[in-house]
Amino acid sequence: MRGELYGKGMMALLYRRFMTAVLALFLCIEWGPLSEERGRWGIAFGNPFLKEVALTFDDGPREHGMQELMAVLGEQDVHATFFLVGKFGERYAPITLSLAAAGHEIANHTYTHPKLYQLWVEKIMREAERCDEVVEALGLRKTRFLRPPGGSFNLKIFNAMRRMGLRLGLWTLNSADYTGRPAEEIIHLVIHNVTPGTVVLMHSGVPNTVTALPQIIHELCARGYRFVRLEDLWNGGRT
Ligand SMILES: [Zn+2]
Known part of the structure; x- marks a missing residue:
């Protein structure tokens, strides 16, 4: 047996x-x-020899919790990357604008948050383009990174991104904050698993994430980490 x-x-x-x-x-x-x-074509982690970490927040902007999230990041002078769902970016345009004004990177998380891997290339491109149209209508810079909802990707998605000049922005460390886990668990998971170049997946509008962030930032700063946006990570600390 x-x-x-x-x-x-x-x-x-x-x-x-x-x-x-x-x-x-x-x-x-x-x-x-x-x-x-x-x-x-893509990034999920940065330079493993540089003590940099990128915090990324998906699915925003949300109706609630954004001011608190921005306040926590602002207090610590941390710049992050927000993967925008285009229709929310449109609905909550003032919040989208204040994220960009605060120095955060706005990235592409499609317009309606569909399962991209189930769509044809043209539909995938349309989803990404519509998100970009929202961003550009607000006078912001065209996005550079696309994160497919759920992080699932296939050759059709690669093909669409290649045609659009977008890069795949994945993550190394999933905080799983969307499961409703307590702030203590989020803190423990993140601070014990970050290594140089880590990209952390978090979500907009999650109260426990906002509660967890000050300690995460404090602990990692004490260990010599610098918080950067995904595009800074891409540039390997040259910005
Ligand atoms: Zn998402």
């Missing part, structure tokens, strides 16, 4: 390795070396 289980486990492992190799080969054929592609 044990041997049988071991055998099954080995088969599953070999199968996973085989499929990863096939995927890597396919991506290499399609777009060239993966290492170059990471630099050209």
Whole structure:
């Protein structure tokens, strides 16, 4: 029984390795070396030799909790990246403008927050374009990073981004603040898992996140970390 289980486990492992190799080969054929592609098309972490961390907030702006979030970041002089859902950016335009005015980076999280991987390339592009149209109508700079809702992506999404000149902005560390977990858990998870170049996923309008942030910022600053936006991380600390 044990041997049988071991055998099954080995088969599953070999199968996973085989499929990863096939995927890597396919991506290499399609777009060239993966290492170059990471630099050209996407980012999930920064320079592992620089003590920088990027806080990213998805799904905003929300009706409630944004002033509190901005106040906490402002008090600590932290600049973050906000992945904007276009329709909310439009509905709460004054909040979108105040985020940008406070020096935060506005990035693209589509217009309606659909499951992008289920859409065709043209629809994916339209979702991203509509978010950008909101941003540009407010007189703000066109977004540079796209984060697909849920973080799921596929070749169609890559293809759409390549056509639009957008980069994939993923994350390294998921705070899972959307689960309603207490602030203490968010603090513990983040401060024990941040390493140089980490991109932290958080969400706009989550009260426990706002409660957790002062301690997270304080602890990481004490350890010598600097908080940067995703585009600063992309530039490897040159800004
Ligand atoms: Zn989202």
